[in-house]
Amino acid sequence: MTDIIQLLPDHVANQIAAGEVVQRPASVVKELLENAIDASATEVKLIIKDAGKTLVQVIDNGKGMSFTDARLSFERHATSKIKSAEDLFQLNTKGFRGEALASIAAIAHVELKTKRSEDELGTAIEIEGSKVKSQEVSVTPTGTSVAVKNLFFNIPARRNFLKSDTVELRHITDEFHRVALAHPNIAFAFYHNGSELFHLPSENYRQRVVHIFGNKTNEKLVPVEEETEVLKISGFVGKPEYSKKTRSEQFFFVNQRFIKSPYLNHAISAAFEGLLKDGYHPSYFLNLTVDPKTIDINIHPTKTEIKFDDEHTLYAILRSAVKHSLGQFNIAPVLDFEH
Ligand code: ADP
Ligand code: MG
Numbered sequence: 001m002t003d004i005i006q007l008l009p010d011h012v013a014n015q016i017a018a019g020e021v022v023q024r025p026a027s028v029v030k031e032l033l034e035n036a037i038d039a040s041a042t043e044v045k046l047i048i049k050d051a052g053k054t055l056v057q058v059i060d061n062g063k064g065m066s067f068t069d070a071r072l073s074f075e076r077h078a079t080s081k082i083k084s085a086e087d088l089f090q091l092n093t094k095g096f097r098g099e100a101l102a103s104i105a106a107i108a109h110v111e112l113k114t115k116r117s118e119d120e121l122g123t124a125i126e127i128e129g130s131k132v133k134s135q136e137v138s139v140t141p142t143g144t145s146v147a148v149k150n151l152f153f154n155i156p157a158r159r160n161f162l163k164s165d166t167v168e169l170r171h172i173t174d175e176f177h178r179v180a181l182a183h184p185n186i187a188f189a190f191y192h193n194g195s196e197l198f199h200l201p202s203e204n205y206r207q208r209v210v211h212i213f214g215n216k217t218n219e220k221l222v223p224v225e226e227e228t229e230v231l232k233i234s235g236f237v238g239k240p241e242y243s244k245k246t247r248s249e250q251f252f253f254v255n256q257r258f259i260k261s262p263y264l265n266h267a268i269s270a271a272f273e274g275l276l277k278d279g280y281h282p283s284y285f286l287n288l289t290v291d292p293k294t295i296d297i298n299i300h301p302t303k304t305e306i307k308f309d310d311e312h313t314l315y316a317i318l319r320s321a322v323k324h325s326l327g328q329f330n331i332a333p334v335l336d337f338e339h
Pocket of ligand 2: 035095
Protein backbone atom coordinates (compact mmCIF):
# COMPACT_ATOMS: atom_id res chain seq x y z
CA MET A 1 0.00 0.00 0.00
CA THR A 2 1.30 3.46 -0.84
CA ASP A 3 0.75 6.52 1.30
CA ILE A 4 -2.38 8.41 0.35
CA ILE A 5 -2.18 11.81 2.05
CA GLN A 6 -1.14 14.80 -0.02
CA LEU A 7 -1.03 18.54 0.47
CA LEU A 8 -3.78 20.36 -1.40
CA PRO A 9 -2.58 22.75 -4.11
CA ASP A 10 -2.80 26.42 -3.09
CA HIS A 11 -5.70 27.28 -5.37
CA VAL A 12 -7.77 24.46 -3.85
CA ALA A 13 -6.87 25.51 -0.29
CA ASN A 14 -7.79 29.09 -1.18
CA GLN A 15 -11.12 28.02 -2.58
CA ILE A 16 -11.91 26.09 0.59
CA ALA A 17 -10.94 29.06 2.78
CA ALA A 18 -13.07 31.28 0.55
CA GLY A 19 -16.10 29.18 1.48
CA GLU A 20 -15.69 30.42 5.05
CA VAL A 21 -14.69 34.01 4.42
CA VAL A 22 -16.87 34.86 1.42
CA GLN A 23 -20.50 33.91 1.77
CA ARG A 24 -21.95 36.59 -0.48
CA PRO A 25 -21.06 39.94 -2.09
CA ALA A 26 -21.50 41.67 1.29
CA SER A 27 -18.59 39.62 2.66
CA VAL A 28 -16.35 41.07 -0.06
CA VAL A 29 -17.57 44.56 0.78
CA LYS A 30 -16.70 44.04 4.44
CA GLU A 31 -13.20 42.70 3.76
CA LEU A 32 -12.32 45.43 1.26
CA LEU A 33 -13.67 48.25 3.44
CA GLU A 34 -11.73 46.91 6.41
CA ASN A 35 -8.53 46.77 4.39
CA ALA A 36 -9.03 50.39 3.36
CA ILE A 37 -9.43 51.40 7.01
CA ASP A 38 -6.39 49.38 8.05
CA ALA A 39 -4.45 51.30 5.37
CA SER A 40 -5.32 54.55 7.24
CA ALA A 41 -7.53 55.86 4.44
CA THR A 42 -9.42 59.08 5.14
CA GLU A 43 -11.67 58.74 2.08
CA VAL A 44 -13.22 55.50 0.91
CA LYS A 45 -15.44 54.91 -2.09
CA LEU A 46 -17.59 51.79 -2.53
CA ILE A 47 -18.90 51.08 -6.02
CA ILE A 48 -21.12 48.11 -6.74
CA LYS A 49 -23.07 46.81 -9.70
CA ASP A 50 -25.98 44.38 -9.62
CA ALA A 51 -25.87 44.12 -5.84
CA GLY A 52 -22.24 43.13 -6.01
CA LYS A 53 -22.78 40.10 -8.26
CA THR A 54 -21.08 41.84 -11.20
CA LEU A 55 -18.79 44.28 -9.38
CA VAL A 56 -17.62 45.24 -5.91
CA GLN A 57 -14.96 47.92 -5.98
CA VAL A 58 -13.39 49.80 -3.10
CA ILE A 59 -11.13 52.77 -3.74
CA ASP A 60 -9.15 54.28 -0.87
CA ASN A 61 -6.58 57.01 -0.39
CA GLY A 62 -4.64 54.95 2.14
CA LYS A 63 -0.99 54.04 2.22
CA GLY A 64 -0.95 51.72 -0.81
CA MET A 65 1.46 48.85 -1.47
CA SER A 66 4.84 48.32 -3.08
CA PHE A 67 5.14 46.27 -6.30
CA THR A 68 6.21 43.16 -4.36
CA ASP A 69 3.67 43.56 -1.56
CA ALA A 70 0.90 43.98 -4.13
CA ARG A 71 1.65 40.51 -5.45
CA LEU A 72 2.16 39.00 -1.97
CA SER A 73 -1.12 40.39 -0.68
CA PHE A 74 -2.91 37.63 -2.62
CA GLU A 75 -0.99 34.82 -0.96
CA ARG A 76 -2.64 32.94 1.86
CA HIS A 77 -1.53 33.88 5.38
CA ALA A 78 0.24 36.91 3.91
CA THR A 79 -0.33 39.90 6.18
CA SER A 80 1.46 43.06 7.23
CA LYS A 81 -0.69 43.29 10.37
CA ILE A 82 0.72 40.73 12.76
CA LYS A 83 4.08 39.04 13.09
CA SER A 84 3.57 36.70 16.00
CA ALA A 85 0.78 34.99 17.93
CA GLU A 86 1.25 37.49 20.78
CA ASP A 87 0.23 40.28 18.41
CA LEU A 88 -3.25 38.73 18.35
CA PHE A 89 -3.81 40.19 21.81
CA GLN A 90 -2.82 43.74 20.97
CA LEU A 91 -4.59 44.16 17.68
CA ASN A 92 -5.40 47.58 16.41
CA THR A 93 -6.29 46.50 12.89
CA LYS A 94 -9.43 44.88 11.52
CA GLY A 95 -7.50 42.25 9.60
CA PHE A 96 -4.83 39.84 10.75
CA ARG A 97 -5.58 36.49 9.10
CA GLY A 98 -4.11 37.36 5.73
CA GLU A 99 -6.84 35.37 4.05
CA ALA A 100 -9.31 37.77 2.53
CA LEU A 101 -7.58 38.74 -0.69
CA ALA A 102 -6.36 35.17 -1.32
CA SER A 103 -9.87 33.85 -0.76
CA ILE A 104 -11.55 36.48 -2.91
CA ALA A 105 -9.06 36.02 -5.74
CA ALA A 106 -9.75 32.25 -5.69
CA ILE A 107 -13.40 32.73 -6.61
CA ALA A 108 -13.56 35.93 -8.66
CA HIS A 109 -11.76 38.15 -11.16
CA VAL A 110 -9.75 40.71 -9.22
CA GLU A 111 -8.09 43.88 -10.47
CA LEU A 112 -5.87 45.66 -7.99
CA LYS A 113 -4.26 49.04 -8.51
CA THR A 114 -2.12 50.52 -5.82
CA LYS A 115 0.54 53.15 -5.18
CA ARG A 116 2.40 54.42 -2.13
CA SER A 117 2.84 58.15 -1.73
CA GLU A 118 6.65 57.82 -1.94
CA ASP A 119 6.46 56.02 -5.32
CA GLU A 120 6.00 57.79 -8.59
CA LEU A 121 4.43 54.82 -10.32
CA GLY A 122 2.10 52.21 -8.92
CA THR A 123 1.22 48.62 -9.70
CA ALA A 124 -1.68 46.94 -11.50
CA ILE A 125 -2.43 43.25 -11.07
CA GLU A 126 -5.12 41.02 -12.54
CA ILE A 127 -5.94 37.68 -10.96
CA GLU A 128 -8.60 35.15 -11.93
CA GLY A 129 -9.33 32.10 -9.83
CA SER A 130 -5.95 32.41 -8.01
CA LYS A 131 -4.06 32.69 -11.35
CA VAL A 132 -2.06 35.86 -11.86
CA LYS A 133 -2.95 37.07 -15.37
CA SER A 134 -0.73 40.13 -15.35
CA GLN A 135 1.26 42.45 -13.15
CA GLU A 136 2.64 45.69 -14.46
CA VAL A 137 3.81 49.12 -13.44
CA SER A 138 0.92 51.53 -13.72
CA VAL A 139 0.02 55.19 -13.46
CA THR A 140 -2.43 55.34 -10.58
CA PRO A 141 -3.20 57.69 -7.68
CA THR A 142 -1.81 57.11 -4.18
CA GLY A 143 -3.94 54.56 -2.40
CA THR A 144 -5.54 51.33 -3.48
CA SER A 145 -8.39 50.26 -5.71
CA VAL A 146 -9.60 46.66 -5.61
CA ALA A 147 -12.25 45.63 -8.13
CA VAL A 148 -13.86 42.23 -7.65
CA LYS A 149 -15.81 41.03 -10.67
CA ASN A 150 -17.98 38.00 -11.35
CA LEU A 151 -17.96 36.61 -7.84
CA PHE A 152 -18.22 32.78 -7.71
CA PHE A 153 -17.63 32.55 -11.47
CA ASN A 154 -15.99 29.15 -10.90
CA ILE A 155 -18.44 27.86 -8.28
CA PRO A 156 -21.85 27.77 -10.02
CA ALA A 157 -23.52 26.27 -6.96
CA ARG A 158 -22.56 29.31 -4.87
CA ARG A 159 -23.49 31.75 -7.60
CA ASN A 160 -26.93 30.20 -8.01
CA PHE A 161 -27.41 30.31 -4.27
CA LEU A 162 -27.19 34.12 -4.21
CA LYS A 163 -30.46 35.85 -3.38
CA SER A 164 -32.25 38.56 -5.34
CA ASP A 165 -30.50 41.89 -5.87
CA THR A 166 -32.79 43.45 -3.25
CA VAL A 167 -31.70 40.97 -0.60
CA GLU A 168 -27.99 41.06 -1.51
CA LEU A 169 -28.04 44.87 -1.58
CA ARG A 170 -29.59 44.88 1.89
CA HIS A 171 -26.72 42.73 3.19
CA ILE A 172 -24.21 45.08 1.58
CA THR A 173 -25.94 48.12 3.02
CA ASP A 174 -25.84 46.51 6.48
CA GLU A 175 -22.09 45.97 6.19
CA PHE A 176 -21.62 49.51 4.93
CA HIS A 177 -23.58 50.90 7.91
CA ARG A 178 -21.47 48.91 10.35
CA VAL A 179 -18.16 50.09 8.96
CA ALA A 180 -19.31 53.68 8.45
CA LEU A 181 -20.69 53.89 12.01
CA ALA A 182 -17.47 52.52 13.47
CA HIS A 183 -15.45 55.23 11.69
CA PRO A 184 -17.32 58.55 11.60
CA ASN A 185 -14.05 60.41 11.01
CA ILE A 186 -13.58 58.67 7.65
CA ALA A 187 -15.48 60.00 4.61
CA PHE A 188 -17.42 57.37 2.65
CA ALA A 189 -19.29 57.33 -0.62
CA PHE A 190 -21.40 54.41 -1.83
CA TYR A 191 -22.68 53.96 -5.40
CA HIS A 192 -24.96 51.22 -6.74
CA ASN A 193 -25.48 50.88 -10.50
CA GLY A 194 -24.28 54.43 -10.97
CA SER A 195 -26.50 56.12 -8.39
CA GLU A 196 -25.18 57.52 -5.14
CA LEU A 197 -26.75 55.84 -2.09
CA PHE A 198 -24.60 57.51 0.59
CA HIS A 199 -22.25 60.44 0.75
CA LEU A 200 -20.82 60.76 4.25
CA PRO A 201 -18.29 63.48 5.09
CA SER A 202 -15.87 63.16 7.98
CA GLU A 203 -18.10 64.01 10.98
CA ASN A 204 -18.81 63.30 14.64
CA TYR A 205 -20.63 60.20 15.85
CA ARG A 206 -24.04 61.82 16.34
CA GLN A 207 -23.87 63.33 12.85
CA ARG A 208 -22.90 59.96 11.39
CA VAL A 209 -25.80 58.16 13.07
CA VAL A 210 -28.22 60.83 11.87
CA HIS A 211 -26.73 60.85 8.37
CA ILE A 212 -27.26 57.11 8.04
CA PHE A 213 -30.61 56.70 9.76
CA GLY A 214 -32.24 60.00 8.83
CA ASN A 215 -32.87 63.42 10.42
CA LYS A 216 -35.72 62.10 12.54
CA THR A 217 -33.15 60.08 14.46
CA ASN A 218 -31.54 63.18 15.98
CA GLU A 219 -34.23 63.91 18.54
CA LYS A 220 -34.49 60.30 19.65
CA LEU A 221 -30.86 59.84 20.71
CA VAL A 222 -29.98 59.68 24.39
CA PRO A 223 -26.23 59.94 25.01
CA VAL A 224 -24.56 57.21 27.04
CA GLU A 225 -21.11 57.92 28.45
CA GLU A 226 -19.24 55.91 31.06
CA GLU A 227 -15.64 55.26 31.85
CA THR A 228 -14.40 52.62 34.27
CA GLU A 229 -11.10 50.81 34.57
CA VAL A 230 -12.22 47.92 32.40
CA LEU A 231 -14.68 49.51 30.00
CA LYS A 232 -15.33 52.82 28.29
CA ILE A 233 -18.77 53.33 26.80
CA SER A 234 -19.81 56.09 24.46
CA GLY A 235 -22.69 56.45 22.07
CA PHE A 236 -26.46 56.59 22.12
CA VAL A 237 -29.57 54.65 22.92
CA GLY A 238 -32.91 55.49 21.34
CA LYS A 239 -35.66 56.86 23.56
CA PRO A 240 -38.15 54.11 24.44
CA GLU A 241 -40.96 55.64 22.38
CA TYR A 242 -38.82 55.18 19.29
CA SER A 243 -38.25 51.47 19.87
CA LYS A 244 -38.77 49.25 16.87
CA LYS A 245 -40.32 45.92 16.05
CA THR A 246 -37.09 44.88 14.35
CA ARG A 247 -33.56 44.80 15.67
CA SER A 248 -32.26 46.77 12.71
CA GLU A 249 -30.91 49.65 14.83
CA GLN A 250 -28.86 47.71 17.33
CA PHE A 251 -25.14 48.26 17.10
CA PHE A 252 -22.31 47.30 19.40
CA PHE A 253 -18.79 48.20 18.41
CA VAL A 254 -15.92 46.86 20.44
CA ASN A 255 -12.69 48.73 19.76
CA GLN A 256 -14.30 50.00 16.52
CA ARG A 257 -15.31 46.54 15.34
CA PHE A 258 -19.00 45.67 14.87
CA ILE A 259 -19.91 42.65 16.95
CA LYS A 260 -22.97 40.59 17.74
CA SER A 261 -23.51 39.76 21.38
CA PRO A 262 -26.85 38.38 22.57
CA TYR A 263 -25.50 38.61 26.12
CA LEU A 264 -24.68 42.32 26.00
CA ASN A 265 -27.88 42.94 24.09
CA HIS A 266 -29.65 41.51 27.09
CA ALA A 267 -27.93 44.06 29.32
CA ILE A 268 -29.56 46.82 27.25
CA SER A 269 -32.96 45.14 27.34
CA ALA A 270 -32.57 44.85 31.11
CA ALA A 271 -31.86 48.60 31.34
CA PHE A 272 -35.02 49.28 29.32
CA GLU A 273 -37.10 46.97 31.47
CA GLY A 274 -40.62 48.27 31.93
CA LEU A 275 -40.11 50.98 29.30
CA LEU A 276 -40.90 49.03 26.16
CA LYS A 277 -44.09 47.60 24.77
CA ASP A 278 -44.15 43.85 24.19
CA GLY A 279 -42.42 42.85 20.97
CA TYR A 280 -40.49 46.14 20.66
CA HIS A 281 -36.70 46.41 20.74
CA PRO A 282 -34.53 49.32 21.84
CA SER A 283 -32.29 51.11 19.32
CA TYR A 284 -28.69 51.52 20.33
CA PHE A 285 -25.43 52.70 18.80
CA LEU A 286 -22.79 51.96 21.41
CA ASN A 287 -19.03 52.04 21.24
CA LEU A 288 -17.25 49.94 23.82
CA THR A 289 -13.54 50.31 24.37
CA VAL A 290 -11.71 47.59 26.26
CA ASP A 291 -8.11 46.54 26.65
CA PRO A 292 -7.40 44.32 23.59
CA LYS A 293 -5.77 41.85 25.98
CA THR A 294 -9.16 41.12 27.52
CA ILE A 295 -10.86 39.96 24.32
CA ASP A 296 -10.34 37.20 21.79
CA ILE A 297 -11.41 38.11 18.27
CA ASN A 298 -10.01 35.03 16.66
CA ILE A 299 -12.93 32.72 17.31
CA HIS A 300 -14.81 33.23 14.06
CA PRO A 301 -13.63 33.84 10.46
CA THR A 302 -15.79 36.92 9.95
CA LYS A 303 -14.85 38.20 13.44
CA THR A 304 -18.38 39.32 14.33
CA GLU A 305 -18.29 37.27 17.51
CA ILE A 306 -15.69 37.86 20.15
CA LYS A 307 -14.92 36.39 23.52
CA PHE A 308 -14.62 38.66 26.56
CA ASP A 309 -12.59 37.66 29.60
CA ASP A 310 -15.13 39.09 32.00
CA GLU A 311 -18.52 39.34 30.38
CA HIS A 312 -20.41 39.64 33.65
CA THR A 313 -18.68 42.84 34.69
CA LEU A 314 -19.23 44.39 31.25
CA TYR A 315 -22.89 43.43 31.45
CA ALA A 316 -23.31 45.13 34.81
CA ILE A 317 -21.53 48.33 33.78
CA LEU A 318 -23.44 48.54 30.52
CA ARG A 319 -26.81 48.00 32.11
CA SER A 320 -26.21 50.57 34.78
CA ALA A 321 -24.81 53.18 32.36
CA VAL A 322 -27.80 52.87 30.04
CA LYS A 323 -30.24 52.95 32.95
CA HIS A 324 -28.57 56.06 34.29
CA SER A 325 -28.78 57.81 30.91
CA LEU A 326 -32.43 56.96 30.49
CA GLY A 327 -33.11 58.26 34.00
CA GLN A 328 -31.32 61.55 33.32
CA PHE A 329 -33.57 62.13 30.36
CA ASN A 330 -36.60 61.68 32.58
CA ILE A 331 -37.70 58.61 30.80
CA ALA A 332 -37.40 56.16 33.65
CA PRO A 333 -40.63 54.36 34.48
CA VAL A 334 -43.05 56.31 36.69
CA LEU A 335 -42.45 53.82 39.51
CA ASP A 336 -38.86 54.97 39.94
CA PHE A 337 -39.97 58.49 40.78
CA GLU A 338 -42.35 57.51 43.55
CA HIS A 339 -39.61 56.74 46.06
P1 ADP B 1 -5.30 40.96 6.31
O1 ADP B 1 -6.15 42.17 6.18
O2 ADP B 1 -5.85 39.98 7.30
O3 ADP B 1 -3.85 41.27 6.55
P2 ADP B 1 -5.89 40.59 3.48
O4 ADP B 1 -5.88 39.38 2.62
O5 ADP B 1 -7.17 41.32 3.63
O6 ADP B 1 -5.36 40.14 4.92
O7 ADP B 1 -4.77 41.60 2.97
C1 ADP B 1 -3.43 41.15 2.89
C2 ADP B 1 -2.45 42.33 3.00
O8 ADP B 1 -2.56 43.15 1.84
C3 ADP B 1 -2.71 43.26 4.17
O9 ADP B 1 -2.09 42.79 5.36
C4 ADP B 1 -2.12 44.58 3.68
O10 ADP B 1 -0.73 44.63 3.92
C5 ADP B 1 -2.34 44.51 2.17
N1 ADP B 1 -3.54 45.28 1.75
C6 ADP B 1 -4.76 44.78 1.47
N2 ADP B 1 -5.61 45.75 1.13
C7 ADP B 1 -4.94 46.91 1.21
C8 ADP B 1 -5.27 48.31 0.98
N3 ADP B 1 -6.51 48.68 0.64
N4 ADP B 1 -4.29 49.23 1.15
C9 ADP B 1 -3.02 48.86 1.52
N5 ADP B 1 -2.65 47.58 1.75
C10 ADP B 1 -3.59 46.61 1.59
MG1 MG C 1 -8.06 42.19 5.37
